[in-house]
Amino acid sequence: MEVTRGNSRPEETADSRFLALKSGAFDTFLHHSDMGVAILDSDLCYRAINATLAQFNGVSVEGHIGRSVSEILPKLAPIVVPALQAVLTTGESLVDIEIKGETPSTLGRIGVWKASYLPINDDSGNTVGILAIAVNRTIEHELAQAKKESDELVRRVLDGLFTFVGMLTPDGTVIDVNKSPLEAAGISVDDVRGNKFWDCYWWNYDPDIQQQLRDALESARAGNVVRYDVVVRMAGDSRMTIDFMLSPLRNAQGEITHLIPSGNDVSARVVSEQKLRYSEERFRRVVESTADGLIMIDENGSILLANSRAASMFGYSKKEFYQLTIESLVPDSIRDHHSALREGYQAAPQARGMASMQELYAKTKKGDLFPVEIGLTPLTFEGGTRILATVMDITIQKDIQKNLIRALTEKTSLLNEVHHRVKNNLQVVSSLLSLQARSVPEEAKIHFEESQSRIKAMALIHQLLYEQKNFDKVESVAYLQRLSDLLRRSYSNAFHRITMTVESNNESCFLSLEHALPFGLLVNELVTNAVKHAFVGRDSGHINLVMERKGDNAILTVSDDGVGLPDGCRPGTGGSLGFRLIPGLVDQMDGVLEVLNTSGTGFRLMLKLAGDSE
Incomplete structure (x- = not known):
């Protein structure tokens, strides 16, 4: 069919013209074309329309005939009618214009058409109608829009990931990269797009890292998935360890069309693994060492x-x-x-x-x-x-223990023999003094007796050490009891009229060897002094020895019910040698001696105890 401007015969009417268009080949075109086709008169009313365009418009073919465009397409009329009027006015075609709007067939959504409006002229060249040809692009438009929205969604998703994701050509040229690695590196997509991947900022700080990446790309082009940890450069020339993977992307035919690099920041994991390895190594070294x-x-x-x-x-x-x-x-x-x-x-x-x-x-x-x-x-x-x-x-320790036990046994035997011999020697000295006393004047015998008493007190210490097999301390209560018996025998005449008791609070009081000797001499002097001076002119008397333990201290009280000390007489003064020795003996024990205010004479000694182990 040809649509031209020509001269119309006077007797030809518009109706006859449209009827002519509908006849023959054009009528066949009208009803069999895949395009929407319609004939409009000068009033823009439909004179003919095929089923395709009727379906586009959402109204039946019969419903179009004789009705105007504004009636059929009220929402599109503001767009379409001016264009159609322009064709009628100018006689010039409008080709491939895009029409968007809502029709009865696209209620609630926008339809898209590609339309061409061609003038229909009579033989005189007057435009008496319009041939409208429309191609419905709504589906293509919706598909394109959906694809665009999908692409934008994918881009937003990728840009929202902390994961490094990119797209490369098979030869390693960068096509696109998501936002995360760009921001982390402080660069833009324009800095990397079109460049070889290994020449980009992340990799180009180290030739070995670049070569490793080129090798990975070669392997991926061969269809392999490559994965390894690698250190990349980030903003400020800092470093980040990523778990890097490079995968081939294939089309429907199985051909590799792209390479997809991706990576995750594993710096924290690497640090944890390093700490774990260090901890394991430290543990291994500790165990092995x-x-x-x-x-x-x-x-x-x-x-x-x-x-x-x-x-x-x-x-x-x-x-x-x-x-x-x-x-x-x-x-x-x-x-x-x-x-x-x-x-x-x-x-x-x-x-x-x-x-x-x-x-x-x-x-x-x-x-x-x-x-x-x-x-x-x-x-x-x-x-x-x-x-x-x-x-x-403990083989060596056992050998050492055996040697120590043997040495200790030998030492014990030696000390035992030493104390036994010392005790015997002191007894010999005491016997010699006793023999010597027989040949001295009567007034001198008392000095010999006092010396014998002191020697016997010291010998008793060694006797106890020998008997108890403990060579570093002496139990004070047992010592006092033995010493009191010794003094009774030494001064048997006096003890016919004097009684002496030893009391304790039933707690063990051990004296160190350094304190035991001055302790015995002190008790000897205090008791001897009481025997000689406390009961002069009396027929009886009592001496009491009390040993008490209070915490880590020992308290010895020596008292009698005699006449008491003369006025001004205190330990360290007077003519008696023994009385003058008392302060020195107390100092040797690091003790404190107190003179008690009693009816007779009383002394209280406080000193530190030795340990209780036996």
């Missing part, structure tokens, strides 16, 4: 962990040691019931220190036994409770 053997076993007694010291202690290699159970390391004599002992401990495990006062032995690969001390520590893991045994070879 320990002088004792360390052995960890499971619930079946199988060896799970052991240090080199443990393996060498038993004469095995590390490899051999891990094939053993703990029962392989105990003496044959206890192996049968050791499993039951181990299972009983594992049923209620608790930390157990090195065995004390218990002989334990372990067995070497050769079958030799050696003494050990073993500590047990239960450790709880996800897989269950494990027992860590600390094994100490």
Whole structure:
């Protein structure tokens, strides 16, 4: 069909013209074209329309005929009518104009058409109608819009990820990169798009890193997925460790069309792994450097962990040691019931220190036994409770202990003999003084007796040390009782009329050897002085010795019911040698002596006690 401007015959009407258009080939075109086709008259009313365009407009073919465009397409009329009027007015075609709007067939959404409006002229060249040709692009438009929105959504999603994602051509040229790595590096997409990936900012600080990436791209082009940890450069020339992966992207035919690089920041993980490796290395060094053997076993007694010291202690290699159970390391004599002992401990495990006062032995690969001390520590893991045994070879300690015991036995025997001999020698001196006293004037005998008494008090100390087999301290109450008996025998004549008692609060009071000698001499002087001077002119008298313990201190009270001290007479003064010795003896004990205000004479001595161990 040809639509032209031409001269119309006078007798030809508009109706006849449209009827002519509808006849023949044009009518066939009108009803079989995939395009929407309509004929409009000069009033813009439909004179003919095919089913395709009627369907576009959402109104039947019959519903169009004789009705105007404004009636059929009220919402599109403001757009379409002016264009149609322009064609009628100018006689010029409008080709491929885009029309967007709502029609009865697209209620609630926007339809899109590609329209061409061609003038229909009579033979005189007057435009008497319009041939409207429309192609519905709504579906293509919606698909394009959906694709655009999908692309934008994907872009927003990718840009919202902290993951590095990009797209490369197979030769490694950057097509696109998401926002995260760009912001982290302080660069823009224009800085990388079109460049080779290995020349981009993240990689170009190190030639080795670039070469590694080129090798990865070569492998990905061959269809492989490449993945490795790598350090990349970020803003401010800082470094970040990423888990990098490069994957090939294939089309429907299986051809590789793109390469997809991606990466995650694993700096924190790398730091954690480094800390874990450091912790494991530190643990390994501690375990290996320990002088004792360390052995960890499971619930079946199988060896799970052991240090080199443990393996060498038993004469095995590390490899051999891990094939053993703990029962392989105990003496044959206890192996049968050791499993039951181990299972009983594992049923209620608790930390157990090195065995004390218990002989334990372990067995070497050769079958030799050696003494050990073993500590047990239960450790709880996800897989269950494990027992860590600390094994100490005490062969050397045992040898040293034997030598010490032998030396101590020899020393004890020696000290025992020394105290026995000293006691005997002091008794010899006392006997010599007794013999000598027989040949001296009567007034001098008293001095010999006093000296004998002092020597006997010192000999008694050595006698007690010899008897109790303890050579560094003396039990004071026992000593006082023995000393009082000795004084009664020495002054038997006086003790016919004088009584003497020893009392205590039944607590042990040990005196060190340094304090015992001056203590005995002090008691000897105080009691002797009382015997000689407290009961002059009296037929009877009583001397009381009280030993008490208060905390770490010992308190000795020596009192009598005699005549009391003369006025102005105090220890350290007077003509008596013994009385003058008293302050010096107290100082030797680091003690404190107090003169009591009693009806007779009383003294109270306070001094520090030695330890109570025997």
